[in-house]
Amino acid sequence: MSDLTLSSVVSGYGRKTVVFDATLSAPAGQVTVLLGHNGAGKTTILKxxxxxxxxxxxxxxxxGEDISRSTPRANLQRGIAYMPSERFVYDDLSVDDNLIAASLAVPKRQRKYTVTDIHDLLSMLKDRGTQLAGTLSxxxxxILSTGMLLMVNPKMMLLDEPSLGLAPAVVEQLFDFYRSxxxxxxxxxxxxxxxxxxxxRIGDEVFALRSGRIFLRESAERLSQRTEFWDLF
Ligand SMILES: Nc1ncnc2c1ncn2[C@@H]1O[C@H](COP(=O)(O)OP(=O)(O)OP(=O)(O)O)[C@@H](O)[C@H]1O
Ligand SMILES: [Mg+2]
Incomplete structure (x- = not known):
């Protein structure tokens, strides 16, 4: 199974440590959630x-393989794909060319989805194949970044705050897609x-990070019922 595990990971920038003793697992077929305030260390964990x-x-x-010293490129070819929190598209390319450009990160044999498949999965892209990505909302x-991630046929997707700056209705639609x-x-x-x-709403297991330390691990279902949890945040 394509499960991802972190055991006692300490990480940071140069000599500065910002993540202390992070232990978490993200199993295949599940939505694992990592919550935390600004500056808590979430992006550092993904990186x-x-x-x-x-x-x-x-x-x-x-x-099951230790990838602690593996390069981003090797990890991508293992099936780990990362969507940064800044909107990552090539503004000067069309929607379809963005999808094709993304697919080039992995060898042909590793790919599964065609541009047409992505149009079918993310129907908003369908009528916009030739539109310049820079002109998208x-x-x-x-949504295009999500399609670009799928072009490398990932086994594990690392999504950094995909809801950031989006209207609630778009977030709901996108998250429904992630769940399915x-x-x-x-x-x-x-x-x-x-x-x-x-x-x-869409998560399975939830981890929460505060000042670089994971202080909570619980199922999304149980956490949703815990009203005092909101005070922790
Ligand atoms: N390149 C860097 N060099 C030095 N310190 C950094 C660097 N990037 C991040 N940090 C510091 O590491 C800590 C954790 O940052 P990180 O970006 O992981 O937080 P985050 O949880 O993703 O926050 P946000 O929700 O704002 O994206 C912060 O104190 C931040 O200032
Ligand atoms: Mg971040």
């Missing part, structure tokens, strides 16, 4: 998993969010 920042200690494993760019992606295709999602309500 450490991807190999953009080396872990200072501890280990990251994927499909914020929500549409997020996990359930229907078995892709694992590690969803970093500050939109607690929406994350709990």
């Amino acid at each position: 450490t998993i991807l190999g953009l920042i080396p872990a200072q200690s501890g280990s990251v494993t994927f499909e 914020g929500g549409q760019k997020r 992606l996990a359930t229907d295709t078995g892709i694992g999602l590690l969803l970093v969010e500050q939109n607690v309500g929406e994350a709990l």
Whole structure:
């Protein structure tokens, strides 16, 4: 199974440590949620998993293999895809060219979805194939980024605050899509969010981070019933 595990990961920038002893798992076919305030260390954790920042200690494993010292490129080819929180599309390319450009990150044999498949999965993109990505709305760019991630046929998607700056109706639609992606295709999602309500609505297991430390692990279902939880945030 394509499960991702972090064991006692310590990480940061140069000598500065910002993540202390992070232990979490993101199983295949599930939406694992990582909550936390601004500056808590959420993005640092995702970058450490991807190999953009080396872990200072501890280990990251994927499909049972230690990938702690693996490069971002090698991890992408293993099936770990990362969507940064800044809207990552190529503004000067059309929607379809963005999808094609994204697919080039992995060898042809690793790909599964065609541009037409992505249009079918994310119907908003269908009539916009030739539109320049720079002219899309914020929500549409997020949907395109999601399509770009699928072009590499990932087994595990690391999503950094996909709801950021989007209208509530768009967030709901996008999160419904993420939920069905996990359930229907078995892709694992590690969803970093500050939109607690929406994350709990589609999430399975939830981890919460405060000042670089994971202080809570609980199922989304149980957490939704815990009213005092909102005070923690
Ligand atoms: N390149 C960097 N060099 C030094 N410190 C950094 C760097 N990037 C982030 N930090 C620091 O690491 C800490 C955690 O940052 P991180 O970006 O992981 O937080 P976050 O939980 O993703 O926050 P946000 O919700 O605002 O995106 C912060 O104190 C931040 O200032
Ligand atoms: Mg961040």
